[in-house]
Amino acid sequence: MTAADANAPVGVFDSGVGGLTVVREIMKLLPDEPIIYFGDTARVPYGNKSQETIIRYSRQITNFLLEQHVKAIVVACNTASAYALEEIRDSVPVDMIGVVKPGAYAACQATRNGRVGLIGTEGTIQSHIYSKMIREAYPDYHIYAQACPLFVSLVEEYMLDDEVTRIMAGRYLKNIKQAGVDTLILGCTHYPLLSPLLQEVMGGDVTLVNPAYETAKGLRKLLDKKGLRFHGESTGEKYRLFVSDTPKQFRKFADYILPCTIGEATQVMIEAY
Amino acid sequence: MTAADANAPVGVFDSGVGGLTVVREIMKLLPDEPIIYFGDTARVPYGNKSQETIIRYSRQITNFLLEQHVKAIVVACNTASAYALEEIRDSVPVDMIGVVKPGAYAACQATRNGRVGLIGTEGTIQSHIYSKMIREAYPDYHIYAQACPLFVSLVEEYMLDDEVTRIMAGRYLKNIKQAGVDTLILGCTHYPLLSPLLQEVMGGDVTLVNPAYETAKGLRKLLDKKGLRFHGESTGEKYRLFVSDTPKQFRKFADYILPCTIGEATQVMIEAY
Structure with a gap:
């Protein structure tokens, strides 16, 4: 493992556009950090594909990000965090963090009655990773999980309300609500865009946990611990976007989610990595 | 170009499971023909991806099917038929047919008032290929087209009724209905599964055109013309399925669509082709 360069960018990846909700939180919490984002738009979605395929795709993207000399990698996709992170992190020479652990931690802090709801893709729910992490720390907690396979398409059609x-x-949400949870983990990076509607359905007393915000906090902690916070002069483009399909359709969503307008995305032939 | 073997299988491909609706029609109309099906389940869907990417994927799949010595290739995906067929057919040493031309032809035969509706993916609609084909033959016909991006997800969730x-x-369908069409092309291989519901919404007077059936007829005509109808003894498995993701989730849909139970699908690393 070579020493990472504190002034190198942070690499962030997702199956498509959803991970930009994580980028948004990193931009807010760590405004000096340069970021390289990769969205696998030619192969999106990941949520209903197999673990084997998600691991292969995640390895290719990690190889691409390492070639860009990132100092750390954020897996801004719940499915990839659930299926691939533990499988590939040992072979990667920089630190990797996913969205699951920060999300699980935040839910444990938020709940008062130990009844936690979880929504996500088929892959994330079937992996049982949130449940495992929560029950390891709090064996008495109850987790009520539900896959919501249509939510990603509905968000990508901007059908938010x-x-x-x-x-x-x-x-x-019917069963989760009936179970009396006081906390709901939004276990897919697309779902925070549905927060107002989900809050309305769950009722105002239920805390919605957005792992994106917790992940940005986790990244700050990691960079501080390793002495990797950016401290240089900004040169070149601070935020760079890469996608596997042509960049055209990516633009609209990026402008919709991010707090600032950033440059055009560049296409990468990701299966070559 | 080498002479194709009449007893070789027909190759059929789609972005995922939808093309099995075409396989179903081929099985009915040409019950003796062996078929090799490839579903690109690791990269599904195609409908909202770029032409460049769809061409690359279609070339890889065509290379795989040629390695299986198919005698003809059916592009059982409207998006790939619209974006890739004309681009790659000249470099392929066997005949290729898509679903668009048969569907456009059938709609022209069906309409009495020259007002034709078309529904499909974003890619198929944006390619304007159905409109071009119909207007070349019938310049006075009016085509009313509408992308239905959620339909594929709804079908894959079995939310058919x-x-x-x-x-x-x-x-x-609101605008298409208001335009007074008497014919509606189901321009995506998933949509025939929604036929009862679409017929109800459009009203009983509107003819629904399923390009899958017309494509099977087109294939029969092609095989007859080229002297390529199967006339041998059946040896080995008549129907073989290949997919790019793990076969697990493919099974359920195949059993749902096909008129007979067939063997397990085999996974192929399609990006290597």
Whole structure:
């Protein structure tokens, strides 16, 4: 392992655009840090694909980010965090953090009655990783999990406050609500965009946990611990976006999510990595 | 170009499971023909990805099918037919047919008032390929096209007769219905599974055109013309399925669509082709 350069960028990746909700939180909490983002738009979504495939894709993206000399990698995708992070981190020469551990930790801090709801993709729910992490620390806690496979498509269609999304949220959340949870983990990077609607369906007393914010805090802690906070002069573009499909459709979503307008995304032939 | 072997299988491919609706029609119309199906389940869906990416994926799949010595290739995906077929067919040593031309032809035969509706993925609609084909033959015909991006997800969730699907169909079909079409092309291989619901929304007077059936007829015509109809003894497995992700989730859909139970699918590392 070679020593990472504190003035190198942080690498962040996701299956597509959803991980930009994590980038947004990093930008707010660590405004000096340069960021390289990779969105696997040619192969999105990950949520209903197998662990084996998600591991292969995550390895390729990690190799690409390492070639860009990132100092740390944030897996800004719940499915990849659940399926691939533990499998590949030992072979990667920089620190990697995912969104699951920070999200699980935040939920444990937030709950008062030990009843925690979790929503995510099929892959994330089937991995049981949130449950394992929470029950390791708090064996008495109860986790009520539900896959919400249509939510990603609904968000990507910008149907954030729509009758159809409300009906689906009612169905998906029915059992979780009946279980009396006081905390709900938004276990997919797309879901924070549905927060107002989900809060309405769950009721105002339930705390929604957005792992994106907790992940940004986790990244700050990591960079501080390793002495890797950016302390140089900004040269070149601070934020760089890469995608595996053509950049055209990525733009709209990036402008929608991010607090500032940033340069065009560049296409990468990711299967070559 | 080497002479194709009449007793070789027909190759059929799609972005995922939807193309099995085409396989189903081929099985019915050409019950003797052996078939090799490839579903690109590790990279599904194609409908919202770029032409450049769809061409690259289609080339890889075509290379794989040629390695299996297929005698003809059916592009059982509207998006790939729209974006990639014309780009790659000249470099392929066997005949290729897509689903667009048969579908456009059938719609022209079906319409009495020259007003034709078309629904499909973003890619298929943006390619304007159905409109071009129809207007070349019938310049006076009017085509009313609408992308229905949520339909694929709704079908893959088996929400074929669901309140949410009905609401979305009402929205997507509103303008097409108001335009007074008497024919509606189901321009995505997933959509025939929604036929009862779409017929209900459009009204009983509107003819729904399923390009899958027309494509099977087109294939029969092609094989007859080239003297390529199967006339041998069946040896080995008649129907073989290949997928790019692990085969697990493919099974359920295959059993749901196909008229007979067939063997397990085999995983192929498609990006190596």
